[in-house]
Amino acid sequence: MNKAFVKENDEDDEESMPGVPSLPPGTRNYMTRIGYEVLRNELDKLVREERPALVETIRWAASNGDRSENGDYIYGKKRLREIDRRVRFLIKRLESATVVTPADQENTEQVFFGATVTVCDVGCEAEATYQIVGVDEANASEGRISWIAPLSRALLKAREGDVVRFASPAGLREIEVLEIRYE
Incomplete structure (x- = not known):
């Protein structure tokens, strides 16, 4: 049989679906x-x-x-x-x-999965609110960002008033955490 019609590996191809984010290995x-x-x-x-x-x-x-x-x-x-x-x-x-049920979070002083976080760029007046959710439910236009996104990773374990730095596609950014809610 011609190799063009044979799969090279027998692994499931679900993780390679176009437009679907994959999970980091071991998470x-x-x-x-x-x-x-x-x-x-x-x-x-x-x-x-x-x-x-x-x-x-x-x-x-x-x-x-x-x-x-x-x-x-x-x-x-x-x-x-x-x-x-x-x-x-x-x-x-x-x-x-x-x-994970965000409302059941015990440590509401820090940002963890499910948190709704209001942030502001340092030196800027504009505020933005994001909820940290799973990779399959993320939608940035609705303010839901994946827990593996750079912004989410930078916010994890931050407290209100903290300034966090992270590398974004636009360059290095500093944002201040204004409010943390679990709904």
Whole structure:
């Protein structure tokens, strides 16, 4: 068989999904309860609704005869592979998840996973608020940043009033921690 059609390694390719951040080796997959439920609901929808409907469409398309020129069959099979890959990825992420409830945090004086932190660049009037969440639930435009992001790592264990320095894509930044909340 031609090597172009053979996988070189037998490892699961879930971690190499485009646009999906990978976890650092040897770390836990921390998530908030909301993030866990979002992934769980996506998995349920794929398994219970989308995949069975697609399998039925592929079955119908296959019964029409020549599969080599059958667009419903060809694109249906491609979409089925995408769904199966996403299902494997979600199962793997959910199995390795460690759900953390921010409201249960005992040490509320310092920044830890789940904290909602209000910060201000030193010498600047603009404030920004971020919640430190899991890699699968991060969305910077909504103020949710991953716990492995440079800003989050710099903020970890900081207290109100602390000034932290970190390397950002724009260069070295200094920010002051104004408020820490656990919701």
